[in-house]
Amino acid sequence: MKPTYDAKDFPQVTKIVPLDYERIAQASKREKVDGTKSIPIYITRGCPYECSFCVTPNFTGKLYRYQNPDDLIRQIETAKKVFFKAKGKSSKPWFMLCDENLGINKKKLWENLSLLKKCNINYSVFFSMNFLEDKETVRRLVDSGCNMVLVGFESIKQSTLEAYNKGHVNSAEKFASVIEECRKAGLNIQGNFLVNPALDTFEDMDDLVEFVGKNHVFMPIFQIITPYPGTKMYWEYKEKGLITDEDWEKYNAINLVIRSEHYDPVAFQHKFMTSYYKTYSWGKIANRVRRNPYKMLNLITSLAFKKNLKEQLETFELNNNIRTP
Numbered sequence: 001m002k003p004t005y006d007a008k009d010f011p012q013v014t015k016i017v018p019l020d021y022e023r024i025a026q027a028s029k030r031e032k033v034d035g036t037k038s039i040p041i042y043i044t045r046g047c048p049y050e051c052s053f054c055v056t057p058n059f060t061g062k063l064y065r066y067q068n069p070d071d072l073i074r075q076i077e078t079a080k081k082v083f084f085k086a087k088g089k090s091s092k093p094w095f096m097l098c099d100e101n102l103g104i105n106k107k108k109l110w111e112n113l114s115l116l117k118k119c120n121i122n123y124s125v126f127f128s129m130n131f132l133e134d135k136e137t138v139r140r141l142v143d144s145g146c147n148m149v150l151v152g153f154e155s156i157k158q159s160t161l162e163a164y165n166k167g168h169v170n171s172a173e174k175f176a177s178v179i180e181e182c183r184k185a186g187l188n189i190q191g192n193f194l195v196n197p198a199l200d201t202f203e204d205m206d207d208l209v210e211f212v213g214k215n216h217v218f219m220p221i222f223q224i225i226t227p228y229p230g231t232k233m234y235w236e237y238k239e240k241g242l243i244t245d246e247d248w249e250k251y252n253a254i255n256l257v258i259r260s261e262h263y264d265p266v267a268f269q270h271k272f273m274t275s276y277y278k279t280y281s282w283g284k285i286a287n288r289v290r291r292n293p294y295k296m297l298n299l300i301t302s303l304a305f306k307k308n309l310k311e312q313l314e315t316f317e318l319n320n321n322i323r324t325p
């Protein structure tokens, strides 16, 4: 570390600096991976939306910016060379696109998907639900090698989406049909859902488990709402006196750090954990694997989640003296 840093030679914040994968490989202890493990990369940065719980507006900014095409292709080819080793004839590198929200500009998105297609890779990406309503975009995603889209559904209740300032991005009534259309097109939709003691009841959690099961959502992730420092939600909840714990160690989205007025906090967290675990019952895993594309990926991730959630639930029950029949 230097005592001070002078930013005069740094690139403009409106541009994206290409990653130097040769240098990263030299500095990293990571060995080459086959097509079952992903290599991180990004094409764009920023998201103009302002969902109240999200760290992106403060972290990478609201200005949507993207790599130039030559830089992008060069990075992917270099990353393949230094981090990928083929296993079997059909093995392709798998990239994890860490863009906050790749689809903001449709024209640019389609151009980028054409570039990705030329690179002959598989990839997964974060994407807003509203962009998946466009069938041509979904077709192009699949055609360019996308095997999984990670979507923040957040809630199946439109009123809760409005409370998070996400009602203009997500339409709860369209969730089921969009998931089904994507599945038919050959795309896994991984779903993230938030549970909030100020906005959700135990019955809402039951509805959520049912929704996830009925729609065979791939790799569902449930999180307890967490007001991360610096977010709009943090300041709003802080002002209302709703934050009960500011030990950042506990800010991992499975601990309750805000006030639960309608339920006992331990009972609420336990309900959250049991609901989450239920989405990985054997029956739901079997249906999910049977119905979705990329069956092996579905099976392996589901088994890993099931094991992990079981351990977390058992530890929580032990620590809180909860006996289940």
Ligand code: SF4
Binding pocket: 047, 048, 049, 050, 051, 054, 055, 056, 057, 100, 101, 128, 152, 169
């Ligand atoms: S759309 Fe996604 S990335 Fe953008 S602010 Fe909302 S949660 Fe964050």
